[in-house]
Structure formats: structure tokens, C-alpha cells
Amino acid sequence: MVKSAGLTPEDEKKLLSVFKILEELSEHDLPVVKFNCRKAKNELWQALFELDLLPPKGRDRS
């Protein structure tokens, strides 16, 4: 029997904290950090959106 993949409250916390960190780093001065984190943040945003976990400030994809 296949075990269903659930999301624990801890997982949710982790996802949100990673998003917050990426959001901060998307404003970094170093282009290699800024642009890669912005892209990663926007990819993670997709997961948060689909899981209905978006933080109020996370709706901006810029």
C-alpha cells in the first residue's frame, strides 16, 4: 500500500521559513545571489500557492 505524502505542520513551517529567507536574499547586492534566489523564491511560491500556504506578503512574485 502506498503511503500518502502528507505535509506536517513542521514541513509547512520549514517551507515558509525558506521562502522568507529567499525573499530576503532576493534583495541581496550580489547579482549571483540576488537573481538565483529570486528565481528559487518564485519557484517555491508555486508550491506555496498550490498548498494554499502563501504568507500575506508572499503574493508578490516580483
Place this chain on the structure above:
Amino acid sequence: MKRELPHGYWNPKIELMPKAELRGLQLKRVRQALQYAWENSPFYRRLMENRGVPPGTISSLEDFCQKFPITRRAELERDQLENPPFGTRHALPLETALRYHSTSGTTGKPPVRAFDSERDWLWGADAWATSLYNFGVRPDDVVMVAFGYGSFIGFWGAHYAFEKIGCRVHPTGSMDTKTRIQMILDLKVTVLCCTPSYAIRMLHVANEEGVDFAAKSHVSMIVVAGEPGASIASTREIIEKGFDAYLGDFMGTTETAGMIASTCSRRCGGLHINEDRFLAEVVDPITLAPVGYGKKGMMVVTPLIKEAMPLFRYATNDIVILEQGQVCPCGRTLDLFMGGILGRYDDMVKVRGVQLTPQMVEEIVRGCPAVEEFFTTVENRDGLDSLLIKLELKPDTDSASAERVIGEIKQQVKKNIGLSPEVSVEPRDSLPRFELKARRFRDLRAKVE
């Protein structure tokens, strides 16, 4: 020019790294890549066993460059023919592939097929992003990628890199030239990405349509790759003047799937090598001994991180000159290929004792503003090797001007190359036009028995 190119470093930690430290980083990455290939790539495992160079025998970059064999395109082709479709080089199962691509096939040889993992693909785009940012591309740029988006890798990496930087990207895969021209004007495109041949083609069509790009467009940067045109002075001048924009040369190969070297915003005439991602060597094409700084040789390149299809000491056949990074005022310590790609050893032909590359002819022909298109052949005429240059001239060229152009080209070729060519003017639209990888040179002598 429309605006100064902004100066900046994508990753100053690497770009300003002291040379000894950078070499240490390269060695670490070479050794990791060798170990990975030993464990996962049957092609390289076999090669290392047969040549007696398992990873443990490589303890310095010198060791690697002296002991590890060169990989040639013919070996990759043979491996793929014997083990279709991808050969035995891959280090990951095909199921993990994210992207397929192949060489352009313009040389007439069977295309080399490759696939990339997701990490490879991101790595390739990041190498492009580094180069584009360092040339001057910024998030507020509006980009047109004028490329067919087929299986040839071409500007795929550039597309993703522009997106990563945050530019507005307009892919124009199936559009014709006139539509693209109108789009450049309507959408206020600031960066055009294409081959040098296609940039010139656009200028010709724009001229026919009465469009003056230099006056009317917002294009300030032209990103070219796929051909050596950007490093040919006369070709560069036509494009930069025609668009009133800066031309950046970007050098990569399908087999390595990443940006190897590119023009920075200070435009010193050389292309900085992405040395944290690639180990570049310049060797004598016959003896394979390193030629050192300042001398012409063949580029041999090792991508330092390739997950799906590792590659070591790949003989590109490109003719380059290595120079120390400090000659560029940008401050980067990364070495340069001075003058970009100067030609290809497999394009080089001997005509009456003279070593000739297509670029030598292009340099002269593009210096004549009346020439719109050209094609060069080397043929055997009554037992004599002959250089023939066919020209298409701009529509408003009268017969007296045409005669002057013919005379000028003959004289320049004699003076600079040492050959007396036959030069002819052909009817309009009779010579081939190119969007990708122009081939304006053919050696027809082999067909004469």
C-alpha cells in the same frame, strides 16, 4: 553609442579571485569530476582504464593536462554510432534527462546528441547569466531572441539567463525578418540576441524597408554567438554602426552546453573565460603541447561540473589566443581569449601554400560597404588551386561602383592573404542567407579527381 554599458560583477568572489586560489578551485573541481565520471560514465571509465589514468593519478592541473587524453568529436560520434542514440558517455540514466539537444550539423558531419539533467541545464543558464550580466544586461532590458528554438542548443541558455536576470524576453522562433524588425521598433527592444550573420541580414532587410535602426530603435546591446563574426573587425563595425549599439561576443559549444567565454562591459577586445566552470587550455593542434599566453593554438576545454554527460579535455578545433585577465581594465582576474575565436582548424585550408581561413576573406569583404552577401569557394581550375569570391551587392550599386568593389577586393586579398582571387558579382538573392551558423566557405577541390 546609445548608453554606456553598466559595469558590474555577477560573482566577484570568483571574478576577482587571485589566480593561485582559482587554480586550486579548478583542481578541486577537476578531481571531483574525474571521480564522478570514473564511477558513473562507462565511456570515461573505459578510457581511464585503457590509458592508465584513473582519478587517483591526477594530483595537479599539470598532471591532468599532460596525462589525460584529449577527447575529439569523432570519438563522441563513433561512440554514439556504436551505442545509439546517446553513446556510453552519460553518467545518469536517460530517465533523469531534462533537455535534449544536438550540434547544428552545419559541418555536414553527423550531429552529436546530448542530454542534460535539471542541474546541468540550470548550470548552463547560470553561465550565460554571468556573461550577460557582465556585458551589461540588466532587469529593465527588453530582449529579442531571434533564433529558431530547435534542437540545436543555440540561444536556449541565453533565453533562460535573460529570464533569470529578470528581463522581458521576446522569443521569435518562427517569425520572419520583417516581423522581427517591426517588433524591435514597436516593443522598444534594447537587447538583440542572434548570430552575427543574422544581425547583418536584419540590417539589409531594414534598409530595404526604409528602417534606420541606428536612429529609430532602442537596441543598445547585441549579443551574438555561434559564429566568429563579432571578432572580425569589419563585421563588428557593420553591426555596431548599423544598430548604433555595442556588440558582445559569446562563445560556447553544444558539447559543453554552457557559456565558456564572453565580452565584458569594458570591451577590451578579449573574451573573459568562465574559469570556475571551465578549464580552458590552448595547445598546438599537432603536438598538443601547451602554447602559453599570447600564441595561437587550439582551444581544449573541460566543463568542471557536468552531471548527465561528463566531458574532459574536449578538442574544440577553435583557434584562439590566451591572454592574462589583467590586460582588461574591468579588474577580472579571469583569463581572456584575445580577439575571440579567430577561426577553426577544421576550416583552415591550404591554397597554393597559403593557410587560409574563411575569416580572412570575411574580414576583407565585409570592409566593402556595397557588399550585401558573399560566398567563397576553393576550386581546382585546370590543375591550379583557385580562390573564388562571389558577391551580391546592394541594390543601388551601379556597374562602375561594382567594378571598383571587385578591384578593391582583389587588391586587398592579394595584399593581405597573398592570393589572387577570381571575384564575380552574382544576381540578387542568388547566394544563401543564414539565420544560424553561416557557412560561406566551401572547399570543392576534394571532388575533383
